[in-house]
Amino acid sequence: MTERRTQVLDDLESRGLIAHSTDPDALRASMAAGPITSYVGFDPTAPSLHMGNLLQLLTLRRLQLAGHNPIGLVGGATGLIGDPKETSERVLNPKDVVQEWVEKVRAQVEKFVDFDESLPNPARIVNNYDWTKDLNTLDFLRDIGKHFPVNRMLGREVVKARLEQGISYTEFSYVLLQSLDYLELYRRHNCTLQTGGSDQWGNLTAGVELIRRSEGGKAHALATPLVTKADGTKFGKTESGTVWLDRELTSPYAFYQFWFNTDDRDVMQLVRFYTFRTPEEIAALEQATAERPQAREAQRVLAEDVTTLVHGEEQTRRVQEASRALFGQGELASLDGSTLVAALREAPHVELGAGEPMPTYGDLLVKSGLVASKSAARRTVAEGGGYLNNEKVKDAEYVPGTDDLLPGGVLVLRRGKRSFAGVLASPAQG
Ligand SMILES: N[C@@H](Cc1ccc(O)cc1)C(=O)O
Incomplete structure (x- = not known):
């Protein structure tokens, strides 16, 4: 049991999934001592999650499979504010639209973790709107705001990138809300790990810091790397745009083809990141790619595994049948x-x-x-x-x-x- 709980760190490491970690030794010790609770959040900025989010969902699933308690958070509140991007201020989405997307995103998150109550560590899903909707401004500024030195906030990469053209107070405050989430989950569920993409590192560490300052608590953050491609183009996009998890937006066939068409130079990284294949299976696929690249074995496994995770076995079988039949077989x-x-x-x-x-x-x-x-x-x-x-x-x-x-x-x-x-x-x- 203990082994499985800490082995997940070695597994993440060997897959290349750890870009940053606040205190790896302390995290390992805490996992060895017992199951921990870990969360990852998703903002409803679109009607569906995409490939970047999928990596986070699978990381949460790996933690659950290792015996830890997973929490998926949907940002009903943060989705109304907008996490600042380096490029430009976001357009605020209407509240009813965000509400609609909250439900869609929640349903997607639910597919990747196990809620079975007979498990010792069933998943939980929360919405940060629940603890922010009645939050009093004065309390927020006194209790949370006081822990955020503005000079430090100004030093964050994303803020620096925005200072020239400007950043609204709304987006500037986003990090306080995400940190408050972590604090809230720490208090409610003893959540001591937040994971996210490396673009989230500032938000993750701000939460760790808030928990330390306001509760004297020890919490951790772990960030996965950016998924890169050998040709320098952005991962997760095709000519027709973003590859979505929602089958109405990206058909299972297009989804399968997206993975199947992966470049030989990129395929093994994606197999490590997006599948649950063992190190032995990964080594065999790596060899197959080196020796018989034309057979596209790794691509087929990648496409089959990820399409099955997202769309199920039946859809995967159908798209495979369709592609075979379209090529005359x-x-x-x-x-x-x-x-x-x-x-x-x-x-x-x-x-x-x-x-x-x-x-x-x-x-x-x-x-x-x-x-x-x-x-x-x-x-x-x-x-x-x-x-x-x-x-x-x-x-x-x-x-x-x-x-x-x-x-x-x-x-x-x-x-x-x-x-x-x-x-x-x-x-x-x-
Ligand atoms: N800021 C995260 C989403 C998120 C929202 C709230 C949280 O508590 C955690 C994460 C993102 O943009 O991907």
Whole structure:
């Protein structure tokens, strides 16, 4: 038991997940003495959490699996204030919108920790609005504000970055609220660890400091590193924008592809950070990537594990079936319509309006961008490289009919082995 409780620190360390830690030896000693309580907070700044948040959710889960008590905090209060960014002042979101997002974010957080009451360490979820909504301004300034030297606050990186262009008192005060959260959870639940991304380091240590000053208590902070990519672009984004956890915003298919398309140079870091694979499994995948990069074994494991964590086994199976079938190795007609439509939306595709006549196969190849011209389309068909729904097409003038429509009212065009495109017919067509 004791071992498992402290081994989580070695596990986090070996995965490269510890960028900063306030007092590693004291934290280890406190974990050895008994289960501790740890929290991580999320602000409802969007209707869904994203890849950066996922790393924090998984860290909380690792701590729970090691026997510690996890608390997920949703920032119903802090979401109304806005954690300052280095770039610019945030626009305040309307209260009712924040409230709506609180519920969505809460539901997402709940998926990553275990609330089973029969566990010795069931998860808890809290909303900081509960202890701030009735907070009296005078008490806040006297009890909390007094512990925050402004000169120290001005020294924080994010504040320094904002001094030229300006920072509102609202955002400047944000750190007091997050610190108050930590203090509140320390008092209520004896919470002595807060984790977060390295961008949160200032907020995390401010809370540790507040607990020390106001209670004489010893609390800890641990920050995970920024996820970086070898090509220097920002992790968690694709051409179509942020990769979200909500399937309405990022389809499970797009989600899977995001992980599957990871560069060989980045894949092992992501396997360490985002999966629960053991050191032995990680070593084997590392070797596989070095010896047979074209097989993309590590990418497949990464995509499969993370998609399963976020969307479940059933969705993962569906997207894998869809990607196989789209590349000609499976039965398209047996796929489920919504997965197929989502997959084709990620690929080059043509949308046909209601009542629009169906173009010929050759014209569809051109419109979808699979070939550059009508003559190239004819050549592709003549050479036997043109497929409709995985069946070879013999005549570029063939006009697909309603019988050809797959679930979801779509057609799948393919040129050769690797390039495919979709035709999405409006419902009136099918
Ligand atoms: N400031 C954190 C969210 C957070 C809010 C309140 C807390 O108590 C903790 C964390 C972020 O922007 O990611």
